[in-house]
Amino acid sequence: MWWYVGKRLLQTIPVFLGATLILFILLKLRPGDPILNLAGNKPVSQEVRDALAAQYHLDDPLFVQWLQFAKNAITLNFGETFAGQPVFDLIKQTFPVTVVLAVMALAIDAILGITLGTIAGLRRNGWFDSSALVVSLLLLSVPIFVVGFVMQLVFGVKLGWVEPTVGPDWNIGKLLLPAIVLAIANFAYTIRLTRTSVAENLTADHVRTARAKGLSNGLVVRRHVLRNSLVPVVTYIGINLGSLMAGAIITETIFNIPGIGNAAYTAIQKGETSTVVAIVTFMVLVYVLMSLLVDLIYAVLDPRIRYV
Amino acid sequence: MSDIRPGQERYVAPIDETPLRAIDAVNVDAVPENQWKEAWKRLRTSVLFWLATGILLVIAAMIFFPSLFTGADPKSADLMNSFSPPSDGHPFGYTQQGADVWARTVHGARASVAVGVLTTIIVAVLGIITGAIAGFYGGIVDTLISRFSDIFFSIPLLLACIVVISVLNNTFPERGFWGSVFVVVAALSLFAWPQITRQMRGAVLEIKNLEFVDAATAIGASKMKNLRRHIVPNALAPVIVASTISLGVFIVAESSLSFLGLGLPANVVSWGNDISAAQSQVRSGQNLQVMFVPAAALAITVLGFILLGEAVREALDPKARKK
């Protein structure tokens, strides 16, 4: 197994190179003018423009920029933002809060989603199943910015149960509401997936066998149904951490969370290629580690899968 | 229907599941039925299926014959009517710009469903093929496909779409309705397919170790035939469910992109545009029908597709097959 982990970690290198290259190409193709942004859209003389372009390597050929970036990334040197802050500092500052937010959302999503999904799956087409479908659909079809605003207004401002915004001095309590908002977007998906998987496994041969052996219903569900049903659910939830972090852009804005999603979005808008790529590099890392974890959990959940 | 009661201690198969009678009744001359034909037979008797079809037919009618539902022009807007209450022929009143809410919802179906359906199809096809190959063959093929999909999937969807759409918008400045839809579909598909790949790969990995596949191999089925006939159909169930939900996610994603100013352009009537335009009404709590009507249309459409996915999945699931 360690051999497998080592192999997978080695394989992250091409993923990292590929993802950063794609980003470099896309951001290069993006219309707009970073220097105009930098200058606040006032007239800039050619001299100043050239000097700035040189400072941020904006005029180097794409491939050179990319190689330079990859080389420096090894030593965690990502250069400076247009605002003069080392990019690595920015990441250190904004990454933790988003990771905590995304993990909280993930936990809420997993616990509620799997529990409700399992109940719905066991009592398929019953009233619980139907109402779970309707509720999860409603949540799915209302965009996150609407859910966020409404919950902030109701629980934060009107009822005063929680702090309506988070701000730079964040803690887990303050992040609870934003995490729920963020989880809602994925919640419907998790419920449906669990339900389907459970329902399907209920009719599987090994479950029949287990029942035939005379195992109690609860035991059958726990030991034979749930364990097998969780494979696709874990895949979905696990690899979602990355997109949760990016999906946090909107949540972060609504609740004023100084996180990485916002930092990335701001950098895209300003055409700060190297900042965007550096941030996404870290998201790629999170993703790669999570998907490795998912693959390992597979083996635990399903003894038939073996890694060599 | 499996009949499991809570607290039931022992399980005795109902008589109609025991094979004795079936063997008694077996018709030795019967040709084995085509799997898809069988599935269709089961679909026809499914309530779920007809409910889903009903919903989707109404949506389809909105798309192809909007004039059946409304006489108003979704694009004609008079500020004098801004947020006017419902009146005769205008059942849900007017938007802030003074356009008919109901007319916009009816006409918005086309763009929104197009985005959802096209993206889902592209993503599902790409994901199923790549996932099945990766899971089935394993080894170097698996590694290559998995890492390649990782490259796209590790870049967060929303961030990637923001960049891709501004690039495409700039490349195709003059584009009509389908051009606009294409831009959003392309951006979403480009970064969403690996999700289905992963799902499919996981399912195939699981199934290829099941006994019946070994049995098929033992009686001499070729690898390809195994994949096509036995593994893919069995692995499709979770993928179909995932796809039908993604369809909803994509329609909603278009609205999130509109919120960031990157969805379908304003001159294309779409639910996403209308929901994001109505977003500023949340704080005041007034005129909420402006948001509620397109959002409800979106929810009902997603419901239709999810139910259809559910029905198809049940029909395809060999384990759920009963005479």
Place this chain on the structure above:
Amino acid sequence: MRLTRRTRLAGVAMIAAASLTLAACGGGSDSEGGSGGGSGDNVITVYGTNPQNPLIPTATNEVGGGDPLNNLFSGLTAYNSDGSTVNEVAESIEPNDDKTLWTVKLKPWKFTDGTDVTAESFVKAWNYGANAANKQLNNYFFYPIEGTDDNGNTLDDATEISGLKVIDPTSFTIKLKKPESDFPLRLGYSAYFPVPDAAYDSSGKITKAYGERPIGNGPYQLTKSGWERNKQIAMEPNPDYTGSHKPENKGLVFKFYAGGGTDAAYTDVQSNNLDVLDQVPPSALKTFEKDSKINAFNEAGSNFSSFTIPERLKHFSGEEGQLRRAAISMAINRKLITEKIFNNTRTPATDFTSPVLDGWTKDVPGNEVLQYNADEAKKKWAEADAISKWDGSFQLAFNNDGAGNKEFADAVTNQISTVLGIDSSPKPYPTFDELRKEVTDRTIKTAFRTGWQADYPSMLNYLGPIYATKAGSNDGDYSNKQFDNLISEASSAEGDARYDLISQAQTLLLTDLPAVPLWYQNATAATSKDLKGFEFNWQQKPDYYKLTK
């Protein structure tokens, strides 16, 4: 300054009566509640965004850094609330007869590190800003001074502006390229602030450390924590300050909002976690004046909004273009849009400047072209069609990252399409720079949103830099000799004669419509219930030093 991303929204003066009642009750009772600002300690928390540049006067060109800088530094002049100026560090600023040579004498004044503010402190800082090698972004402000090019950079890569001469430690002279009677109005702007010797390293560059922790000479100085990136900038009163903006509070904290989210900030004001938000988000425009959790402010402001139809577009040149521009202008019902879309937080424009300025009048001859008149619009459009038949679609480009832009672009194009019976639609650009790049390159093929927020309070600043031949912000490449002459005459004239010349120049613009005026954006703000002393200055900002609670 160009309209920034942070689009301001707003209408008619309506100061919430609640603040007055509260003030009348006297302090004492309102010391409870409020975690963010620490109510009762008289430190005011203010909405802000993380500065995008080092905090160096000549390097900061956006509000995130500009607002803090204006409190940390004092210039030669300082702006009163109404936009008039008072000498601050300057003892006197005297012109010669033709108003091209200005002599500045300084008061005794100190930086917060104890060193004196001298003539050299100003001249060296300006030279530094104008030298392209230093990559300063405010070079543009130095263009009126002799020895600079049109961008305000020193000529021939010189390290010094030749028009600046130090006479002795307390006086220097400024030589201008052209006569300018209201030059001292410019001198309160942040690009003209002085910088102490401590800022420079041995090679004469302003250090990085200084950009993060500037030493100023203004009403406030940074606290120990100072600028915490992506979090806040905290400042306390400068005990040695002797100028006209003596702080009445115990300090300011600019609290940053991720992604500039005014919605989150508004929520914070409602829940007493933030004292001052100087722009109300669109989602609250409808309700903020009735919101009992805040004090609301809504007054006429200094931002001017318009859209530009370049001469080079098909059907928009010569006499045909003039007719079509007038027709389009008259097809727009400004009053209805300000009412329905902006909830009266904008005021329909009647000229090209702003009602908060000295000399402004609502009766500029020829401004009936800014009145909604569907019949006249159709008539003019038909006349233009007689010259050359219209084809294609009229599109209006806007940047979608500015709040409220989409709504107005929708409304304007809807009206054009209804009244003139042509195809017309808005054309969104995701970000401001994407729009501006095409405008600057002259590759844009549609009409586009434009606007102006003045750098200093003069009507001429709304006209010269935008419509004069080859001016820096003349996005539509408008050129009219007669207009150029009137503007340059007005620059050296004074009093009513000056306003009369400006009025004549505006009448020319109303005929040609190089930009189609839309409305003046109101200044709107929301403050916490216990904040006192809020009043907009001409820049639509509060006078920070007057805030108390």
